[in-house]
Amino acid sequence: MEAVATAVKGRVLIVEDQFLAVEFLRIWVKAYGFEVCGVAKSAPQAVALALEHRPDYVLMDVRLEGEKDGVDAALAIYDKLAAIQESVGPRIIYCTGSSEPSTLSRISADHPFAVLIKPIEPSELGAALLAP
Amino acid sequence: MPEIMFQELADNAPVMIWRSGPDKLCNWFNTPWLEFVGRTIEQESGYGWAEGVHPDDLDRCVAVYNNAFDAREKFSMNYRLRRHDGVYRWLLDTGAPYYREGKFAGYFGSCVDVSKQREAHDLVVQALAERDALLREVYHRVKNNLQQIEGLIAIEGLTLSDPKALHALESLSGRVRAMGAVHQRLITAKNLSDIFARDFISSLCADLARSQAADSRGIVIRVEAEAGEVNIERAVILGLLVNELTTNALKHAFPDGRPGEVAVRYLHKDAETILEIRDNGIGMPAELPLRARTEHSGFRLIEGFVDQLDGRLTIDRASGTGVVVTLPRTDRVGL
Numbered sequence: 533m534e535a536v537a538t539a540v541k542g543r544v545l546i547v548e549d550q551f552l553a554v555e556f557l558r559i560w561v562k563a564y565g566f567e568v569c570g571v572a573k574s575a576p577q578a579v580a581l582a583l584e585h586r587p588d589y590v591l592m593d594v595r596l597e598g599e600k601d602g603v604d605a606a607l608a609i610y611d612k613l614a615a616i617q618e619s620v621g622p623r624i625i626y627c628t629g630s631s632e633p634s635t636l637s638r639i640s641a642d643h644p645f646a647v648l649i650k651p652i653e654p655s656e657l658g659a660a661l662l663a664p
Numbered sequence: 665m666p667e668i669m670f671q672e673l674a675d676n677a678p679v680m681i682w683r684s685g686p687d688k689l690c691n692w693f694n695t696p697w698l699e700f701v702g703r704t705i706e707q708e709s710g711y712g713w714a715e716g717v718h719p720d721d722l723d724r725c726v727a728v729y730n731n732a733f734d735a736r737e738k739f740s741m742n743y744r745l746r747r748h749d750g751v752y753r754w755l756l757d758t759g760a761p762y763y764r765e766g767k768f769a770g771y772f773g774s775c776v777d778v779s780k781q782r783e784a785h786d787l788v789v790q791a792l793a794e795r796d797a798l799l800r801e802v803y804h805r806v807k808n809n810l811q812q813i814e815g816l817i818a819i820e821g822l823t824l825s826d827p828k829a830l831h832a833l834e835s836l837s838g839r840v841r842a843m844g845a846v847h848q849r850l851i852t853a854k855n856l857s858d859i860f861a862r863d864f865i866s867s868l869c870a871d872l873a874r875s876q877a878a879d880s881r882g883i884v885i886r887v888e889a890e891a892g893e894v895n896i897e898r899a900v901i902l903g904l905l906v907n908e909l910t911t912n913a914l915k916h917a918f919p920d921g922r923p924g925e926v927a928v929r930y931l932h933k934d935a936e937t938i939l940e941i942r943d944n945g946i947g948m949p950a951e952l953p954l955r956a957r958t959e960h961s962g963f964r965l966i967e968g969f970v971d972q973l974d975g976r977l978t979i980d981r982a983s984g985t986g987v988v989v990t991l992p993r994t995d996r997v998g999l
Contacts (some may be wrong), residue, residue, distance in 0.1 A: 551972040
């Protein structure tokens with residue numbers, strides 16, 4: 533344990549259905565000075581947790597449990613926020629295992645803040661989180 | 665309808681039509697048939713039509729026809745028939761008995777050229793076979809890569825002397841091996857995405873028994889598992905769970921040369937699947953959680969995997985230690 537408490541740089545919602553992938557992200561998110569405010573396994577859960585916790589960042593896996601994918605979840609989060617006249621939404625950082633053009637074009641349709649291709653390089657995750 | 669209209673219908677309908685009498689012999693063919701084969705009705709009559717059937721299809725074709733005919737049943741079959749230009753085309757021939765004034769009068773049949781569909785079908789079959797071969801190759805490589813990772817871990821261990829560090833590497837190696845066991849099974853799996861639960865869990869436990877020298881310690885691992893199949897994604901997690909829990913039992917339940925038994929069960933019960941690892945070892949004091957007997961990372965893994973599978977974890981301390989993981993059942997449609 534660190535004796536000196538440092539200010540949390542931001543709050544992060546992890547959307548990912550594989551436990552080991554969640555743990556990997558959790559460890560590095562913390563290492564870069566951010567707090568994990570929730571973990572969602574499915575798109576509906578991601579939307580619910582995003583509205584509940586209002587994270588600064590969402591680490592969004594594309595392939596998720598259930599019918600909806602991460603892009604659906606991101607769009608739904610912004611729709612719901614717009615519906616309650618919320619102008620600032622979380623920065624969406626996509627984490628995808630697929631660099632296929634079809635997946636990437638789907639992601640780019642949703643104005644992602646950053647796209648990370650798995651296996652995720654911690655320094656790239658850090659750069660995305662720490663970007664101005 | 666005047667007879668000329670029947671004739672018009674028979675000769676202009678875009679299907680090839682034949683007719684046979686009660687003696688099985690063909691006695692009429694419409695114009696599309698005769699134009700297709702480029703022969704006269706006299707040449708085709710009786711069993712003349714069979715001369716145009718591809719030699720490889722002839723026996724089957726005649727057998728299907730004769731058997732259906734004797735039973736007065738409808739039939740439907742594919743065979744190749746030689747066209748007027750010498751090219752064999754695949755036909756779908758459907759025949760049915762017909763009756764005149766209640767009395768069996770023979771068969772009518774109609775054929776359509778299905779060569780294009782057949783070619784497309786063959787291409788799909790070939791592509792699927794190639795995909796399967798490729799996937800098996802990929803599984804093989806994944807398995808080899810996992811074995812190489814075990815090698816890397818072993819080499820790393822050569823430079824370490826701290827027992828805690830060595831123990832961590834040993835645990836890591838066991839987890840990698842459990843993942844490799846899934847891919848080993850997938851290489852020979854029928855549909856390349858599901859493996860047999862019983863075979864998989866048995867071989868995994870046999871590996872664990874070897875690596876923990878269970879035999880020489882007088883410890884038996886008994887496996888009781890469903891014969892059915894389990895999907896790759898779930899199999900990897902199940903394998904890791906069995907690995908953690910069984911390794912724990914082998915390491916901690918039988919100290920000081922104590923012999924015993926570890927029962928590993930994977931059984932369906934109604935809408936749930938139960939994974940149970942039960943030992944008859946020294947047991948754990950009631951106030952201690954499972955965590956106490958598990959290295960920290962191991963317990964975190966167990967909790968995480970159970971959660972990923974939407975399951976729940978219970979500990980039974982009646983005798984020895986039983987860890988029961990209850991999972992939603994996934995092998996039945998609708999669940």
